[in-house]
Amino acid sequence: MTERRAWGLRARLTVSMGVILAIAFAITFIATYEGTGSQVRRQIDHDLRQDTSDLLRSGLAGEEDNPADVARAARAYVTGLPSFGGSARLVLMRFSNGQVITNEPDLLGLGPDRNEPREAPDMKAAERQQGNTLLAAAPGLHNYRLRDVGGVRVQVTPVSRRGHILATAVIGEPLSAVERAQDGVATTFLLVGSLTLLVAIGAAYLLAARTAAPLRRMARTAAQVDAGDLAPRIASRGPRDEIRVLADAFDHMLDRLADAFSRQQAFVADASHELRTPLTVIRGQLEVLAAQRDVSRADVDRVEGMVRTEILRMQRLIDELLLLTRADHQELLRTQQLDLEVYLDSLYESLTMLGDRVFKLAPVPRGTLRADPDRLAQVLRNLVLNAVEHTAAGGRVEVAARAARGELEFTVDDDGPGIAAEQRDRIFDRFARTDSARARPAGGTGLGLAIARAIVQAHGGTIQAEASPLGGARIRLTLPGYERSVRQSVSAGDPAPASSGL
Numbered sequence: 385m386t387e388r389r390a391w392g393l394r395a396r397l398t399v400s401m402g403v404i405l406a407i408a409f410a411i412t413f414i415a416t417y418e419g420t421g422s423q424v425r426r427q428i429d430h431d432l433r434q435d436t437s438d439l440l441r442s443g444l445a446g447e448e449d450n451p452a453d454v455a456r457a458a459r460a461y462v463t464g465l466p467s468f469g470g471s472a473r474l475v476l477m478r479f480s481n482g483q484v485i486t487n488e489p490d491l492l493g494l495g496p497d498r499n500e501p502r503e504a505p506d507m508k509a510a511e512r513q514q515g516n517t518l519l520a521a522a523p524g525l526h527n528y529r530l531r532d533v534g535g536v537r538v539q540v541t542p543v544s545r546r547g548h549i550l551a552t553a554v555i556g557e558p559l560s561a562v563e564r565a566q567d568g569v570a571t572t573f574l575l576v577g578s579l580t581l582l583v584a585i586g587a588a589y590l591l592a593a594r595t596a597a598p599l600r601r602m603a604r605t606a607a608q609v610d611a612g613d614l615a616p617r618i619a620s621r622g623p624r625d626e627i628r629v630l631a632d633a634f635d636h637m638l639d640r641l642a643d644a645f646s647r648q649q650a651f652v653a654d655a656s657h658e659l660r661t662p663l664t665v666i667r668g669q670l671e672v673l674a675a676q677r678d679v680s681r682a683d684v685d686r687v688e689g690m691v692r693t694e695i696l697r698m699q700r701l702i703d704e705l706l707l708l709t710r711a712d713h714q715e716l717l718r719t720q721q722l723d724l725e726v727y728l729d730s731l732y733e734s735l736t737m738l739g740d741r742v743f744k745l746a747p748v749p750r751g752t753l754r755a756d757p758d759r760l761a762q763v764l765r766n767l768v769l770n771a772v773e774h775t776a777a778g779g780r781v782e783v784a785a786r787a788a789r790g791e792l793e794f795t796v797d798d799d800g801p802g803i804a805a806e807q808r809d810r811i812f813d814r815f816a817r818t819d820s821a822r823a824r825p826a827g828g829t830g831l832g833l834a835i836a837r838a839i840v841q842a843h844g845g846t847i848q849a850e851a852s853p854l855g856g857a858r859i860r861l862t863l864p865g866y867e868r869s870v871r872q873s874v875s876a877g878d879p880a881p882a883s884s885g886l
């Protein structure tokens with residue numbers, strides 16, 4: 385089906401180019417055909433004028449104003465000319481006394497009958513009629529159609545002496561030269577044009593095939609991907625044109641899709657695994673209880689306590705997974721304008737409850753932040769909890785906030801083992817834990833930083849892991865929506881920038 389569509393594109397491009405070329409050829413042909421015709425016609429007109437002036441200047445030169453003298457001179461000139469058939473020039477003169485002189489008497493029905501003994505009388509009359517029509521024409525250039533000759537162009541000129549018209553001179557030339565020239569153009573165009581058109585259509589087909597080939601490859605790859613195989617790539621190697629850009633973008637999209645797909649699979653596997661662990665514990669405990677004959681109150685209480693702990697663990701896990709799902713749909717936040725001093729003072733206090741560590745909480749910048757107070761507290765609590773979990777009792781944990789250009793930046797530092805550089809991106813993935821964390825029996829689920837990142841990103845901010853100056857890990861997050869509180873600065877009589885005090 386895709387093959388047929390790709391062939392369709394190839395055929396459409398070829399046919400379109402063929403039609404465009406054929407139209408271009410037709411226009412060129414018509415222009416050349418007509419141009420050649422009018423050029424030859426102009427040449428004929430020029431020749432006719434030249435012949436007329438030759439007749440008037442050479443044939444009728446002299447001072448004779450007596451029509452008989454002029455007629456004599458004209459006869460001498462005209463009879464010296466070859467016939468119309470031989471010279472392709474028709475010369476015809478009629479004098480005011482009715483005398484007619486021509487180099488082609490037969491054509492105009494003026495010749496003696498012995499020349500054409502078998503010619504019917506009505507033919508002769510028609511020929512004479514032709515001659516009369518020519519002689520009766522107004523001065524100037526005209527086209528006529530003559531029997532046995534075809535189209536003829538004639539120049540009609542009056543011959544006058546001292547203001548008196550003595551005669552009418554008609555000089556004609558057949559128009560067959562025009563037809564011959566135009567026939568030549570048509571033949572050349574037919575031969576060369578059709579050959580060129582064929583070659584051009586062939587080239588257009590090859591070009592169309594070359595253009596369509598990567599598209600066909602793309603369609604094939606898309607069909608394979610559609611069938612569930614994310615491995616194929618187009619891997620276009622042509623010049624960096626639009627098609628190559630499209631193919632590269634397509635490959636890049638597939639890379640991302642495959643990556644997202646494998647992450648999704650890992651996520652589902654991890655989630656199932658995390659939910660199965662407490663279920664296994666619960667089942668084991670209940671089986672032990674059921675196997676006992678005399679169950680004491682203490683046994684029931686112990687099992688009930690363990691089952692409750694595992695159920696709470698599962699509940700927390702499910703809550704966190706739901707929260708992450710909602711973060712994908714951006715329905716996570718209920719933001720409000722937070723007064724940083726009020727908000728962070730009470731938050732800092734609760735953070736120090738998270739463990740027996742040496743906490744250092746930097747002074748709070750003045751101003752407001754547009755954020756969800758509960759979600760932001762959740763992020764900072766997760767980060768401080770991680771710092772506590774990765775430091776020994778008495779270790780150092782530092783939280784600082786800095787304001788700059790509409791943004792508020794938090795850093796959480798500790799003096800624990802830190803996070804290896806190659807792990808720093810990965811730890812924000814769902815269920816991601818470093819091997820050492822995984823090895824710890826009391827380790828978390830690996831959702832804390834994924835949740836922190838989802839919340840920060842829902843705020844339009846960024847979060848990253850770095851090395852801390854304290855020797856351990858530093859998590860830095862930046863949130864937009866910070867405003868320096870002018871009202872507070874003014875009322876305090878202190879115009880210092882909001883980032884002061886850090």
Ligand SMILES: Nc1ncnc2c1ncn2[C@@H]1O[C@H](COP(=O)(O)OP(=O)(O)OP(=O)(O)O)[C@@H](O)[C@H]1O
Pocket residue numbers: 766770771774798800801802803811816817818819820821822827828829830831832833834856857
């Ligand atoms: N301050 C830190 N120092 C060293 N490693 C850290 C620190 N914070 C996080 N990590 C590493 O990043 C991993 C992911 O952290 P995250 O908070 O997402 O999961 P968790 O703490 O293991 O579990 P949870 O937070 O869901 O209970 C941790 O398992 C740990 O390996």
Ligand SMILES: [Mg+2]
Pocket residue numbers: 766769770828831832833
């Ligand atoms: Mg954690």
